[in-house]
Amino acid sequence: MHLHISHETVYDYDAPVARSTQYLRLTPRAGRGLRVLHWHLELPAPASACKDAFGNTMHVLSLDGPRRDIVLRAVGEVDTSDAPPTPDPEDELPAPLFLRDSPLTRADDQLRQFAASFADAATADAHGALLALMAALGERMPYVRGYTDAATPAAQAFATGHGVCQDHAQVFVCCARLLGLPARYVSGYLATDFEHVASHAWAEVRLPDAAPTATGGRDASHGMAGGWLGYDISNQCLADGRYVKLAIGADYLDACPVRGVRTGGGLETMRAEVLVKPGTADQQ
Numbered sequence: 018m019h020l021h022i023s024h025e026t027v028y029d030y031d032a033p034v035a036r037s038t039q040y041l042r043l044t045p046r047a048g049r050g051l052r053v054l055h056w057h058l059e060l061p062a063p064a065s066a067c068k069d070a071f072g073n074t075m076h077v078l079s080l081d082g083p084r085r086d087i088v089l090r091a092v093g094e095v096d097t098s099d100a101p102p103t104p105d106p107e108d109e110l111p112a113p114l115f116l117r118d119s120p121l122t123r124a125d126d127q128l129r130q131f132a133a134s135f136a137d138a139a140t141a142d143a144h145g146a147l148l149a150l151m152a153a154l155g156e157r158m159p160y161v162r163g164y165t166d167a168a169t170p171a172a173q174a175f176a177t178g179h180g181v182c183q184d185h186a187q188v189f190v191c192c193a194r195l196l197g198l199p200a201r202y203v204s205g206y207l208a209t210d211f212e213h214v215a216s217h218a219w220a221e222v223r224l225p226d227a228a229p230t231a232t233g234g235r236d237a238s239h240g241m242a243g244g245w246l247g248y249d250i251s252n253q254c255l256a257d258g259r260y261v262k263l264a265i266g267a268d269y270l271d272a273c274p275v276r277g278v279r280t281g282g283g284l285e286t287m288r289a290e291v292l293v294k295p296g297t298a299d300q301q
Contacts, residue, residue, distance in 0.1 A: 018099055018258040020208055023292045024091040024216065026275050032283035033083035039064075039277035042204065042264040043091040044074035049098075049105045051262065056093030071271060072109055073264040078277075089275060094296075097258040104224050104244025112223045115199035119267035122191040122202075125172040131157075132195035139196040143224050144241040147248060150192055155253050158185060167269060182218040183269050185250035189220045190268070199223035203247065204272040206261040208293045216274070216291040219249040219256055221265065261293070 024043065041064065047053045058064070061084075064076040080087065118124065124132070132150075139146035161179035171191045174184035186202050193200035200222045207217040226243030247256025266272035279285075 018097045018208070019296050020095050020097060020206075020259075020261060021292075021294050021296050022091070022093055022095065022206055022261065024206070024274075024289070025291075026089045026287065026289045028087040029286045029288075030085055030282035030284070032281060033085060034080075034087075034282035035083060035280040036079070036081045037087065037277055037279035037282075038080075039078040039087065039089065039275060041076040041078060041089065042069070042073050042272065042274050043076070043089070044263070045093075045095055045205070046073065046262045046264070048262075049107065050100070050258070051098075052096040054094040054096060056091070056095075059088075059090035059092065061087060061089075069264075069271075071264070071266050073266070073272065083281075095261055097261065099258050102246060102255040102257045104242050104246045106226075106242070106244035108223075108245075112199040115201045115223065115267065116194050116197070117267065118191070118194065119271070121168075121170045121268035121270060122187050122194070123170065123172065124191050124195055125176075128172055128175055128188070128191055129195060131175070132192040135192070136196060139198065143196075143198060143222075144246070146196065147193065147198075147222055151189065151248050151250050151253060154185065154189060154192070154250050158188065160185070160251050167273070171268075182249075182251040186218045186220045187268055189248060189250050190222075193220070193222045198225070201265045202268050202272050203256075203262055203265050204269075204274055205263040206291065206293045207249075207252075208259040208261075208295055216289060217249075217251075217260070218269070218272075219247050219251075219260070221245045221247045221256075 064078040069075045135146045135150050158180045164177045164179040165174045171187040174180040175188050190200040264272035
């Protein structure tokens with residue numbers, strides 16, 4: 018699938034900002050099933066590029082001098098695979114790293130009890146258990162805005178019984194880890210007709226490798242080969258060629274596309290507009 022992507026984030030302030038630093042994870046992670054044809058950022062000043070601890074491309078933008086707004090744009094085109102989703106066996110980082118909890122994915126008793134109901138199934142068939150977990154979580158936490166924000170931990174979102182894609186991903190990641198499966202938060206884009214999921218978040222879980230059998234073969238009783246596989250709880254599906262990965266991390270704080278600090282500025286208003294649309298490779 019050939020996708021055209023345009024992402025604009027605008028911060029407005031009711032008083033001048035003296036200085037600010039923005040950490041931008043707005044560059045797709047090229048890799049299995051994703052080829053970046055061209056991509057560029059339009060920023061109010063030059064930014065320094067680096068890799069963060071999770072291997073995400075990060076640009077650090079530092080701005081000095083008074084300003085009332087900050088406009089950030091990312092524009093480009095990518096090709097994604099049209100093949101059905103299959104696990105990626107490549108471990109860019111040690112998988113056990115993603116068994117650890119994090120500030121936004123710590124479990125409480127309610128989440129532990131919920132995850133425990135899938136423990137037996139996960140032992141026999143990890144992928145099947147995760148599909149059942151995804152369905153149950155979709156019923157338990159319907160997509161509803163206004164109950165959570167960027168700082169809401171998974172346990173708190175689960176307790177409200179509502180959430181958005183960020184909350185769904187973090188709760189799912191928390192439950193997968195409780196089941197002994199490495200899981201990580203993913204931020205990115207989704208080609209869709211529904212505006213509220215154009216800029217998106219989902220989870221990836223490391224399915225266990227098939228165990229050797231007594232005859233030297235491989236036991237595929239868990240239903241799918243080992244590797245990383247994306248689960249989109251908000252849309253109740255696996256991540257396929259419509260999805261473009263920007264960043265991975267333990268939770269939203271590690272992988273959010275834009276995060277920053279500032280001095281001054283008073284009250285802040287942020288608005289974001291993302292357009293992800295399919296096209297053909299020769300489309301202008």
